[in-house]
Amino acid sequence: FKEAIVNGKRIYGKGIRVIVSMQPLQAEEQMNNMFQSRFAIVVNRSYGNAVERNRIKRQIRSIVVTLMPQIRQGFAVIIFPDTTCKAMEYNHLVESVKNVLRKSGVLRQ
Template sequence: MKKIQRLKKNEDFQNVFQHGRSTANRQFVVYVLAQKGQPYNRIGLSVSKKIGNAVTRNRVKRYIREIVRVLENHFNIGMDCVIIARKPTADMDYWQTKASLSHVLKKSGVLRPIKDEQK
């Protein structure tokens, strides 16, 4: 993700948590806040120590960043998203993570429908 596409500041995270809407499945919680006039999306990640040790958390974050990079052309523009990983993500491989995250992003309205041949 490019630097401009990241949520880094606590104020930005808190704004999305307080004013955005949340969608969840067993593995992820996604908070979404539409930003009028913003020509790009911003993504923030939260992977708690409950997930596992540093190696496991970093692997989960790498998977999420790669999935966002692959799917970014299918995102609706002008949204701030915070993706929170839950405990079951520690035991998932890349393809399971991609399926689960794609599902919750579609459910939240961030991701436009993708044709089957591009999955």
């Protein structure tokens, strides 16, 4: 994910910031044809206490898992939720994540 932070494309959405980068293919992954996109969810300490930070991570992880069949392979994606996510309902958070991933080209149309 270090390369994604340095060279990645930054996309901003409602309550969410995303950094996206193409992953270099590893030799093992070429042989196994297993090259799924990787996701990291980073929540700043200023977001809130540990309970709030873990809750938003669980919610975003759940959204990403449900979207996995529609996600293209070969991306490294870092998701940074903003403090405005606290006030969002779950269905609005789902739409926000979908929109940001569509904008970045990770999610198929």
